[in-house]
Structures are given as C-alpha cells and as structure tokens.
Amino acid sequence: MTTQQITEQAAVDLRELPAEAFTPSDRARVQLASSIASRASEVxxxxxxxxxxxxxxxxxVARACQIQRSYENxxxxxxIAERVRGTSWERIGKEFFLTAEEAEKRWSTAVEDWQAKTKATSIYVREPGTYAAHADKFIMTGTAYQSSTVVRRPLSQSLDAAAPQTGRDVPAADRAFAGDQACTHCHR
Structure with missing residues (x-):
C-alpha cells in the first residue's frame, strides 16, 4: 500500500495541513511513531x-546492543509524549519503579529540550505532516508483529490537527487519555 493509498484511507492528507496546525501532543506522538517504525525496521x-x-x-550481539540503545530513545x-499530554511524573515514574522526583530528574531535561525545538532545529516541527503520513503508513501496513486483534487505525485519526476533518472530540480524547471519566453527568 502506498502513502497515497493510506492517506486516502485515512481521509486526511496530513501532508497538506500547515505545520502550525499540529499541536505539541501531535508532534510528540508523530515523532514517537516514527521512532517505533525505525526500531521495527532494525529488529x-x-x-x-x-x-x-x-x-x-x-x-x-553488536546488532542487539544497537537495538537496545535505539529503544532507550x-x-x-x-x-516526552506523556509529559506533553499532561501525564504526571508520579505516573511515569511508577512504570520504572521510580519516585516522581527520580523520574523528573531522569527525563526533565529531555522534555525541556524537546519543547524548545523550532522549525530550524527539528524536522518534526518543520514538516510534521510528512512524518505523520509515514507513521500512518507504518501503522496501517507495517510488518511489525501485530499481537492483538485490535483493528489498525491510522495515527491521523487521533491527531488534534486533523480533528476538523475526522470529527475527533479532542477534549474527550484528552480526558480519556488521562483516565478521567468521559461522561461527567452519567459517570460512564
């Protein structure tokens, strides 16, 4: 399947959206998806x-060590994607058996450096649509081992920048991501 076919299936041509339409959350997830796709190719x-x-x-052993270093990235x-979306240091640290303070000490500089990126210093700030389209292609056609029966959905369907075209309810998605109740009046 070509990038164009994936884009047509996604009903959003991310390459046509202005870079400014992509939120920091969008860019962080696009960069994470791109990195995952690269790691899958290495494996x-x-x-x-x-x-x-x-x-x-x-x-x-050399290849395995290279892959391990890549997965650290x-x-x-x-x-970074979690912090940009508002996840607490406490929640992040929990996954690594770290305190909130230890997690913040370990990754806060990386988060700050990422947030300081500009169009001049980051391809993900300069051309997020291009990399989001590549991520969609990987997600929809990648040969990485699919370990569940979940239906594949292109990244474009969950990006804030594409919400006007996809009908995505960004506040509801953010609440769901944070683990908050999606429906405040009926508590479901």
Whole structure:
C-alpha cells in the first residue's frame, strides 16, 4: 500500500495541513511513531541477518546492543509524549519503579529540550505532516508483529490537527487519555 493509498484511507492528507496546525501532543506522538517504525525496521533487519550466511562472530550481539540503545530513545520519546499530554511524573515514574522526583530528574531535561525545538532545529516541527503520513503508513501496513486483534487505525485519526476533518472530540480524547471519566453527568 502506498502513502497515497493510506492517506486516502485515512481521509486526511496530513501532508497538506500547515505545520502550525499540529499541536505539541501531535508532534510528540508523530515523532514517537516514527521512532517505533525505525526500531521495527532494525529488529526486522536483525531477524533477516539470522537467515543469511553473512554474519561474522559478534554481529548478533553488536546488532542487539544497537537495538537496545535505539529503544532507550523510544522510552525517552514516550516519556516526552506523556509529559506533553499532561501525564504526571508520579505516573511515569511508577512504570520504572521510580519516585516522581527520580523520574523528573531522569527525563526533565529531555522534555525541556524537546519543547524548545523550532522549525530550524527539528524536522518534526518543520514538516510534521510528512512524518505523520509515514507513521500512518507504518501503522496501517507495517510488518511489525501485530499481537492483538485490535483493528489498525491510522495515527491521523487521533491527531488534534486533523480533528476538523475526522470529527475527533479532542477534549474527550484528552480526558480519556488521562483516565478521567468521559461522561461527567452519567459517570460512564
């Protein structure tokens, strides 16, 4: 499936949206999705290496170490995406068996550096639509192992920038992400 076919399926051409339409939450999730797609390619490359007779002693360990370092970046981007969406340091730290203070000490500089990025210093600020379209293509057609029966949905359907085209209720989605009740009058 081509990027154009994915875009048509998503009903939103993210490449046509102005960069300013993408919220920090959008950009953080686009960058995280791009990083995950790259890591999936690295893992796939290692799997292919196992089936080829070109590896020499140490190649498997070297590739595994490279992948591990890459996944450390995925973790950092996941923390950034969580913080941009308002997740507390306490909640983030819990996943790493850290206190809120320890989590903040570990990642706050990365979050601040990410927030300071500009069009001149980040492709995700300059061209978020291009990378969001690539993320949609990976999500919809990627060969990463799908471990559940969840129907794949393009990232574009959950970006704030595309809400006018998709009908996404951004405040409700933000409340749901935060674990708040979606419906305040009936408590469902």
């Amino acid at each position: 796939e490359g290692m799997a292919l290496l196992l089936g080829e007779d070109v590896a020499v002693a140490g190649d498997y 995925v973790i950092k981007l996941a923390v």
